[in-house]
Amino acid sequence: MRPTGKLHLGHLVGALENWVALQKDFQNYHLIADYHALTTNLDTSELYANSIQMLIDWLAAGIDPKQSPVFRQSQIKEHTELFLIFCMLITTSRLERNPTVKEQVRDLKIENISFGHLGYPVLQAADILLYKGEVVPVGEDQVPHVEITREIARHFNNRYGKVFPEPEAKLTKFGRLPGLDGATKMSKSADNTILLSEEPDIIRAKMKKAVTDPLKIRRGDPGRPEVCLVYTYHQKFSTPEVPEIAAGCRSGALACVDCKANAANHIIEYLAPMREKRAYFEKHPAEVESILHDGETRAQKAAHQTMGEVHEAMKLG
Numbered sequence: 001m002r003p004t005g006k007l008h009l010g011h012l013v014g015a016l017e018n019w020v021a022l023q024k025d026f027q028n029y030h031l032i033a034d035y036h037a038l039t040t041n042l043d044t045s046e047l048y049a050n051s052i053q054m055l056i057d058w059l060a061a062g063i064d065p066k067q068s069p070v071f072r073q074s075q076i077k078e079h080t081e082l083f084l085i086f087c088m089l090i091t092t093s094r095l096e097r098n099p100t101v102k103e104q105v106r107d108l109k110i111e112n113i114s115f116g117h118l119g120y121p122v123l124q125a126a127d128i129l130l131y132k133g134e135v136v137p138v139g140e141d142q143v144p145h146v147e148i149t150r151e152i153a154r155h156f157n158n159r160y161g162k163v164f165p166e167p168e169a170k171l172t173k174f175g176r177l178p179g180l181d182g183a184t185k186m187s188k189s190a191d192n193t194i195l196l197s198e199e200p201d202i203i204r205a206k207m208k209k210a211v212t213d214p215l216k217i218r219r220g221d222p223g224r225p226e227v228c229l230v231y232t233y234h235q236k237f238s239t240p241e242v243p244e245i246a247a248g249c250r251s252g253a254l255a256c257v258d259c260k261a262n263a264a265n266h267i268i269e270y271l272a273p274m275r276e277k278r279a280y281f282e283k284h285p286a287e288v289e290s291i292l293h294d295g296e297t298r299a300q301k302a303a304h305q306t307m308g309e310v311h312e313a314m315k316l317g
């Protein structure tokens with residue numbers, strides 16, 4: 001994940017919850033992609049603070065740093081080294097066909113994309129393959145990058161001998177959580193988020209503004225849950241009540257204002273344990289820093305080992 005600040009519900013339900021679930025059965029590695037953050041923002045003054053805030057969100061959501069190392073991309077030099085080698089194994093036209101970068105260019109109105117932004121899936125391939133990742137728990141937008149990673153791994157293995165696995169993306173049921181404005185993706189740049197650390201009152205206020213079925217204007221009007229954003233949130237956060245909510249919406253008995261207040265309460269309840277854990281880590285910054293440094297030492301060892309294999313396969317040095 002890129003350290004762009006505090007995480008939102010999209011990060012949680014699209015990826016982070018999978019990380020937490022998978023750490024029981026897999027050796028996970030969790031990367032703070034600080035170099036990737038430069039693709040859309042060259043100002044590095046907040047990068048460290050944002051990395052720590054994101055790490056606190058991970059810990060609050062249940063990442064166990066003893067089990068799963070957490071680390072910054074910039075601190076493990078092997079990422080950039082492997083990136084350079086991988087750059088030779090992919091064409092620029094392949095990168096230009098990447099739908100996720102095309103989407104970013106459109107949404108962020110980028111007129112002239114940087115070489116680093118166009119090539120960031122190649123750095124991501126290095127991020128994954130340095131740890132011989134087999135399963136990559138990501139949101140839907142990242143699936144094309146896992147495909148690029150597979151192609152690079154295949155190309156490398158065919159030419160130099162098998163070093164890398166061909167990883168697979170693992171999605172949750174909510175691989176693309178929509179934003180409060182109804183946009184297809186909740187994202188910080190679209191300013192349509194609910195943060196994991198948001199105060200309950202703010203969550204209630206934000207939910208009041210969430211878009212609903214445009215044809216349901218007042219209580220009594222029958223609604224269409226399948227086109228309603230708030231209903232999507234209910235499906236995730238209000239599971240036991242979903243059939244009742246759908247029926248109330250369809251018949252018109254349930255007013256959008258009540259439905260939104262109910263969704264806000266469920267989200268607040270869902271996030272409550274995280275809020276408590278976050279408060280603990282905010283009060284213990286030295287512990288958070290030590291978790292990060294420990295993760296970086298462990299990741300460094302794994303990265304060094306893989307680069308040794310890469311050098312041997314390529315007969316470098």
Ligand code: AMP
Pocket residue numbers: 001002004010011013014015137138139140141142174175176177178185186187
């Ligand atoms: P990023 O902030 O782009 O580094 O994204 C971090 C992870 O969260 C990636 O796996 C994304 O696919 C995932 N993600 C971000 N926003 C959403 C969203 N709205 N719905 C589902 N997954 C998301």
